[in-house]
Amino acid sequence: MTAPADLSQETTNRDINPSQDLVAAYPDLVCLLRNKPVSAAFAAYEKTAVFWKRAYTFLGKLSLVAVLLAMVSFDYQITLKAVYGAPGFLSGLAAAFAAAGLISQALLAATHAKDRWLAARFAAERLRCFKFQLFTLLEEAPDAAALSNLVHRRTAEGLAALKAELQGGRAAILEFSPFDVLPLSGHKGLHSNGQLIERAAALYDTLRFSVESQHFDTYRRAHERETKIPSLLAEFSFMAGAVLACIGILTALLPVDGSLHHLLTSHGVMEWLDFFTWMLFVLSAVIAIHERGSAHQQNAERYVTYGREIRRLRSAAPRHMPASFFESVREMEHLMLREIQDFCRDVKHSNYLF
Numbered sequence: 536m537t538a539p540a541d542l543s544q545e546t547t548n549r550d551i552n553p554s555q556d557l558v559a560a561y562p563d564l565v566c567l568l569r570n571k572p573v574s575a576a577f578a579a580y581e582k583t584a585v586f587w588k589r590a591y592t593f594l595g596k597l598s599l600v601a602v603l604l605a606m607v608s609f610d611y612q613i614t615l616k617a618v619y620g621a622p623g624f625l626s627g628l629a630a631a632f633a634a635a636g637l638i639s640q641a642l643l644a645a646t647h648a649k650d651r652w653l654a655a656r657f658a659a660e661r662l663r664c665f666k667f668q669l670f671t672l673l674e675e676a677p678d679a680a681a682l683s684n685l686v687h688r689r690t691a692e693g694l695a696a697l698k699a700e701l702q703g704g705r706a707a708i709l710e711f712s713p714f715d716v717l718p719l720s721g722h723k724g725l726h727s728n729g730q731l732i733e734r735a736a737a738l739y740d741t742l743r744f745s746v747e748s749q750h751f752d753t754y755r756r757a758h759e760r761e762t763k764i765p766s767l768l769a770e771f772s773f774m775a776g777a778v779l780a781c782i783g784i785l786t787a788l789l790p791v792d793g794s795l796h797h798l799l800t801s802h803g804v805m806e807w808l809d810f811f812t813w814m815l816f817v818l819s820a821v822i823a824i825h826e827r828g829s830a831h832q833q834n835a836e837r838y839v840t841y842g843r844e845i846r847r848l849r850s851a852a853p854r855h856m857p858a859s860f861f862e863s864v865r866e867m868e869h870l871m872l873r874e875i876q877d878f879c880r881d882v883k884h885s886n887y888l889f
Contacts, residue, residue: 550746551577551663561738563679563731566686568738570666572694577662584655591648595828595887598639599821605632606817614810618803640888650705653882657708658701660875661716665693667743667871668717670864673732682731708879713872717865736852736860743867744849751842755835762831769822776815783808828887837881841874 551574558568608629612621643649669686676682700707786799799805826832848870852863 548577548581550742551666553742557738557742561734564682564735564738566679566683567666567669567735568742570669570686570690572690573662573666576694577659577666580655580659580662584652584659587648587652587655590646591643591652591887592829594639594643594646594648596825598636598643598887599825599828601632601636601639603817603821605629605636607814608632610810610813610817614806614813618806643887649882649886653708653879654701654704656882657711657875657879658697660871660878661697664716664868664871664875665697667739667864668868669693670735670739671861673728673735674861676731677728679731711876711879713869713876716872717869732860736863739860739864740849740852744845744852747867747871748842748845748849751838751845755838755842758831758835758838761829762826762835765822765826766832769819769826772815772819772822776812776819779808779812779815783812824887828885830881830885833881833885837874837877841870841877844870 553568558565561568608625612625612629669689672682672685672689676685703710782799783805786805789799799808845867848863848867852860
């Protein structure tokens, strides 16, 4: 469950840290609601992920803005300087912008900001899934006390296993498979408590199905808003640049004694034509790199796909809960693990590098 950093973490992570009212409503399931070891580990990874994502996006956007300003300055000197002149500091200013862009790009590569963000986010989302996978322990628990003991033991085992897995670094992400984490089918426990399962099913629907459904819908719309204007601007810039380039080429084919040729080649007109041609192509390229780095389009498409699947699972769940509650949990958690896998793929292919 990945989220833009500008939205409230309290809202984003209310499944990890549920409200006191919800905890009070399910006193027999507190061990599943408030899993302190999981919450503590999650908070550490969440803080790291938010920091490195902000560093990655800041350096990436700074490099693009600096390079764009440098190109505006250089373009002016090449095309319009002969017409209007230029202050002495313009060359130095252009060089400073170019240096700022290159330094930002170098910091992106040297700090491995994207890889650090991806590793921390991967770990945090694995912990989120692990918390809800523990709902399947109700298969083995005859009462709330037994459930609490099981959750405590499996939490310690699961966190140790996940820590060992994450020590593999980049390989842990590249080799990750949802099928290795959570089997799709399980066995029906012989001592499960029907009443406890029924309450857990209602809680799972509130804390998992509902939260995830809202999350995917909210961030789908957010990413669609973020990508709409840049995509249109990139297309317009490229097409306008192509039109101006064609005009420049056709100017050479016009009769030299014609009025149109005289107008287009008059002092200042051709220089402005060249200036805007280059700038529109540069702007289109910069926006394209920004879209690749932010991955708004890929995120929006992923949220559409998985949001649809969550709604499908949620609509089917009431028909067989609590009898097949555990199968519903496994299907949902397997879906969320697949979303983590797709998120890692999208981030791996996105960058702000030129």
